[in-house]
Amino acid sequence: MPTNLPNEILFNMPARLYSALKKTGLVLVIAMLGLAVGSCAMMLPERDVPARKIALKNHDGKQTIELNIEEYGKRGTPILLIHGFAGTTYSWHKIIPKLEKKHRVFVVDLKGFGHSDKPFDGHYSLYDQVDLINQLIDKLKLRNLTVVGHSMGGSVGMLLAIEETKTRQRRIKKLVVVEGPALDQENPSLVSVLSVPVLSPLMIAAGPPELISKIGSKMTHPRGYKTNREEVLRQAQQFYEPGGKYALLKTATSMISFDTSEVASSYRKMNLPTLLVWCDNDEIVPISVAERLNEILPNSRLQTLKGCAHAPQYLQPDELAKAIARFAN
Template sequence: MKNFSTKALALVLWSVIFSFGGCAVMDKNIPGWSQYRNPDKVNELQLASSSIGEGNPVLLIHGFGASSYSWRHIIAPLAQKYRVITIDLKGFGESPKPRDDLYSVYEQARLVRNFILENDLQNVHIIGHSYGGGVALVTSVYLAASHPNLQNSLVLMDSIAYPQDLPDFVEVLATPGLGPLIIYAIPNTIQVKSLLKKVYFNDALIPQSAIDHYAGNLDKPNAKYATLTTARQMLPTDLQQFSNNYASLTIPTLIIWSKDDEIVPLEIGERLHADLPNSKMVVLNDVGHAIQEEQPSLLLPYLQQFLDAGTHRTAPNSK
């Protein structure tokens, strides 16, 4: 009875907080694009990674609060033709979680760009989801400026890209006082299950194994610190100015979006499609924000067809 009461109280608190929202404060003192434009080539930390298969590399970049685990359903199918590389972003999964203030997409992309250079990834296809899509965009801008022949193509899935209203759970985590209260007071499994209900279109498809895995990740040392810091730095204050770089990205790009995405709205994807000169867009119905977890069989044919066609660069298409 005691455990039930504790869980019930946590659920009520979680629901009330989401109903009222928070007053998120984005970190305004973190370095912006002007400071990151010419990054150093040495990483102070090593991102956790794994690799399977042979062929041109396909680098998978997960979203906020996730890890390489989020790609579990599509790794083996893609590895039949490609060398599939998964990484855990700084602060997530098995990667280091230093207690510093550098968790923006610019910092993450600097680490990913250096990972690509250090591992000599030639003709790399980069696939990014959500927050990881923002990281993939910045990484692609880096590579286009300094190593334009390294990247073969780009896939963006329900990706952050422009200033937008934060999802309610990110706003809560980014709110001073409230964010730490929530992430440390409410049991991990309740937090994760509540968030996955916003990520999935069909809640019945949420596996208990995923809840347990992500809840376990939150138990790692400094994981909650990294989550809170990333939430505050989710959207750089100069993101609108940075988005001017998108028009110069001429690599073939596939944009995949859920029509019913509650996290990053479809209009963000449509704007990306208009700004990226060599992009194609696919809009999927009856699936949520994390297509690769909820309906991987729906996603895979589009990925495989795009990757298979991407052996050579193509000229920007007309729109």
């Protein structure tokens, strides 16, 4: 009998059944099976990447928090890549080689994710992340910077751009938002379920990290997509670290409570050149959000990618990299 039966159930679940479970959030309940049946921790060797830790000030201004960054390329204008919810620097691994040829590329693990610190301090809001990224930009002395954010990272990028416009610091030159939830919409089912008190901590505690990662992969790719095992295992490793699951839950809760209407009025004042990149089949942040956002922003354009859902960096890496490089140049 396989020891990772829940994983196999999810890998082989019919698309129609998975879709029905996803709409109700019940797909996460499958994670409870992991407690009873067991799961093999399939750890992969560390990737050989140019990574280092950057010490920054935490929310209280006293304690130090370290963010993990990777640096690529030796010439050209800088690009900063910010992953989405439950992502890591690995989320960008397919497009980094295409960007580093003509750019200095900086890839960051947000607080609570990847190899960055995961303190039990409750401060995982978008504004907490923005504060740390602002410090990071200053510490690295980045100028003429193109910020690229995917999903939640796109929201972080939007808030950075608003602040940049207000302060007129002129560090950030351009912004690329890849399927970022920047306007009012129905909350993604995964985020909604993870924010439920009592139930969600129990499910996450019981669920093997691989299964948590696999659910996220299923939700961000088109129906019928065969889940990539290395992708799942790489993203799952962060949930084995102390504070990994805690950070996931706290981030989900903060995203639910974030009121986009409070910042939407500032979008019209954003004069930063902005590229919106959206997949035509995105069910998490529908393309209608991008169309509305494109109408509001004074200096933006929208590019649509075909044949992907909420993760073009995996399924359309060439097209996404080309779009970013052309815009950054």
